[in-house]
Amino acid sequence: MSALGKAVEGLGETVLAARNVAKSYGNIHALKGVNFEVRRGQVTTLFGENGAGKSTLMRILSGVTPPSSGEILLDGVPVTFASSVDARDRGVSIIHQELSLAPNLSVRDNIFMGRELRGPTGVDFAEEERQARALMEELEEDIDPLTPVEELRLGQQQIVEIARALSINARILIMDEPTSALSASEVEVLFKVIRDLKARGVAIVYISHHLEEALQITDHAVVLRDGAMTAAAERRNIDLEWIVRHMVGENFDLGAPPTGYNFGPVALSVRDVSVTDKSGIELVDRLSLDVRAGEVVCIYGLMGAGRTELLEAIAGRQALSGGAIVLEDRDVSRLSIAERIQRGLVLIPEDRQRDGLVQTMSVGTNLSLASIKAFTRGLFTSTAREDALIADSIRRVHIKTGGADLPIGSLSGGNQQKVVIGKMLATLPRVVLLDEPSRGIDIGAKAEVFKLLAERARDGLAVVYSTSEVGECLSIAHRIIVMSRGRIAAEFGSDVTKEKIMAASGEAVVA
Structure with a gap:
């Protein structure tokens, strides 16, 4: 199997669009009437600070979450995705910013998890392995499909995430920070794959904080700021200064x-x-x-x-x-x-999701976890001292959150990183x-x-x-x-x- 194919007609046509899409979480307005479109055979790059609404928009386009208002058009026809599986079945695939792999399963099993290939006697593991091996060759990675994901370094795990998305043969591929853990050579291979996918007519949404890197691959750029679209332009009309100016208002x-x-x-x-x-x-x-x-x-x-x-x-x-x-x-x-x-002596690890945060805990609990001895006496915990430590950390590290009791997953990637840093700085390290x-x-x-x-x-x-x-x-x-x-x-x-x-x-x- 190959995720790549021959060039097609109709390049440049809009295949997926958001019209006046808004999304609110209580009093927080993550998106404010955004209009966004994805074109066949082109890369639309979405720029914006953490918390600008990029991932929220992508979750809506990929069926993970519904919009509060507005509509999604697929091939010009209004559509409602019941789930991410529904969106995937209609040709929309997403590579999430944070890895969603099962570490105890093999590369092969992760690629085909939830859509196993069936044969006369059940799951056709041999065919899955063959296709997984072909994907690894296509991505120029020497990874055995039977290797447990937990034994791979972070960059290789990112490759597996990309391979899983490619295996679906999607018409629309959303890539949310796909290169964050890749080496320079791996990025070049990914860009080669992207160019081949474009030639086949796949519409790609690309999100990256590596601005100069993203400029190498984009055809059309859109900037979000505070949940609203602030700028859009073709590649020939943009440069690094244009992106930064519309993202943050200054260099x-x-x-x-x-x-x-x-x-x-x-x-x-x-x-x-x-x-x-x-x-x-x-x-x-x-x-x-x-x-x-x-x-x-x-x-x-x-x-x-x-x-x-x-x-x-x-x-x-x-x-x-x-x-x-x-x-x-x-x-x-x-x-x-x-x-x-x-x-x-403290370490802020590279993989904040796996090694730096407890996803089932709140923002505040994550911040205070490493300093628990500072506000415990025997079997008792001083809630007042813990609350003071959390409030001080949020203020010192400038964490943008609606409250310390909110789940850690409610924060943007940048603010999650600040929580990891704040947690370790709260221990008063040398x-x-x-x-x-x-x-x-x-x-x-x-x-x-x-x-x-x-x-x-x-x-x-x-x-x-x-x-x-x-x-x-x-x-x-x-x-x-x-x-x-x-x-x-x-x-x-x-x-x-x-x-x-x-x-x-x-x-x-x-x-």
Whole structure:
């Protein structure tokens, strides 16, 4: 099976449209009379800050939730989707921003879950495996279809999510942040697939906070702001400045390294640390690094450079195969994650949904979870102290929420990220590690996160963050560490150029 096919006629015709669509949740107006259309054989890119209404509009178009008012037109005819399955059966498929895979099931089973292929004697597992393998080849991923999803890295799980959507052979494909966990090479493969799908006549909606990346693939751009459409234009009439101006009203930058103070003593010392995978391959190879109180250090590297493994080893999530982790002159290498948190060493993980949040809990409970000892005495909890901590965290981290009692899933991606950061900062750490802190959040929320980190560095917090985006290196970092194949390939100050960083990582620099 192939998700791709021959070119078709009728390219550019509107196949799916929203007319005066509004959506309210109580007093919150997520969408305010939006008009939006998707064209056959074209990519319509939807830009907007977290909370602008992008995901809400996509959930309506894909049948996940009904609109409060307005109508949806499919091929010019009003339609009501009873569910996402109903929308899928009519040719509308969505790749959600947050992964919706079953980690204990195989790649094959995840791709065909809920629409299993049937044979004379039941589910045809052999045919499912063959089709899953063909999809992996099409996406240029060497993934065995029988591998449990939980054994895959985050980027590979994203590929499985994409493969599941492609397997449906949809007429309309909605991609909500499909590249947030992909490497540069994986993004290129996805863009190749998108171009082939366009030639076949598939209408694509593409949502991404990687603005420059999205410009490579878009044919038509729409900007949402506070639930309303603020701009729409063809690709030839837009650039990065146009997008940012209509998204946030002004050009945003990610700040500069905080100044006006002296660094304190060494807060974190990584000494000859090695991390080995199950097959004995060195993911981190005898790496040493010191970070001082008040210093902001960025760790840059391509996918597989060892960034995540290093941060997880420091935080206690990965076992060391050699070396030591020293926090303020005390070896914490043998301490548990909880014990390291108590001593002031915390990690904000890359996958906030799986590792940073409890989806069944409220905004407030997620914020207070890591600080529970601060307001408990024996078997009793001080509700007043907990409420004060939650209110203080919401204020300090600038979380936009209708209330602390609301479910965490009611927040936008950027505000969920702020909850994870706020939860760990509430423990009053001495060192904070952040793995891809801007993953899946918009330029405005990204600027707020980096501003917050810079403010805390001025207060003496040692900050270490990893990123695969060069622009984020050139923001608040005093020092930039480039990793390659588990080792430090180069070290730079804040005045380094983008080209030097990329060259040191082994990444090709495109003129």
